[in-house]
Each structure stands twice: as structure tokens, then as C-alpha cells.
Amino acid sequence: MHEFSVVQSLMELIEKYAEENKAKRVVKVIIRVGILSGIEPHLLELAFNTFKEGTIAEGALLVIERENLKVKCQECGAEGEKDELNTLCPFCGSLNTNIIAGQEMLLKSLELECEDET
Numbered sequence: 001m002h003e004f005s006v007v008q009s010l011m012e013l014i015e016k017y018a019e020e021n022k023a024k025r026v027v028k029v030i031i032r033v034g035i036l037s038g039i040e041p042h043l044l045e046l047a048f049n050t051f052k053e054g055t056i057a058e059g060a061l062l063v064i065e066r067e068n069l070k071v072k073c074q075e076c077g078a079e080g081e082k083d084e085l086n087t088l089c090p091f092c093g094s095l096n097t098n099i100i101a102g103q104e105m106l107l108k109s110l111e112l113e114c115e116d117e118t
């Protein structure tokens, strides 16, 4: 499953970050999942819950934010967010557009509980 390898590298990132910040544990993980990324949020959650066992993120809450498809039109220059899954310009209907958001998955924020400085 694609989601498992995604979560595996996500976990590595989380552990590295937590270590760098001397965190005791990870409280919350917020990720953004683009609608075109091919990632199923519920599978991602499943994978996350499997992988977090025994890690610093064991008690972490996973929050998944969906990111809509966004295109920039090469004809009229407009940028727009789309509800439908096509890359037509929402303003002039041109097909000559670039996708500027909605294809990726990224770690948006991490909430850590850190060691007391005492």
C-alpha cells in the first residue's frame, strides 16, 4: 500500500524533528494531503496508527487537512481553487494551466511536548 511507505518516511521525519527539539513525546501531527496526491486519508490514518506504536509519536493525534486542487492559467493569468478534478481554468475555461497545489502531501505542523529545562 502506497500510504504505508508515505507514513514510514513521515515517521522518520517526525522522529528526527522530535529528537532535534529534545521532545518527550509528539502530541499532534498535522498534515496536508492534496486531493491529487493519490493518498486516501483513512488509509493514511490506518498506516499512521500502525507505525506510531512504540515510537515517540505513540500517543499523537493525527489531523489530516485536505488541500484542494489549485491551478494557474497560462492564458488569462488567473489562479483558482477547483472543486472538480480537472485542470480547466475556472475563469476562462482554458486547458493551458499549471497545477500549483493539490498534488502533494506535506507535514504542516508538529506539536511536541518537551523536556523541562530544570
Ligand SMILES: [Zn+2]
Binding pocket: 073, 074, 075, 076, 077, 078, 089, 090, 091, 092, 093, 094
Ligand atoms: Zn484562464
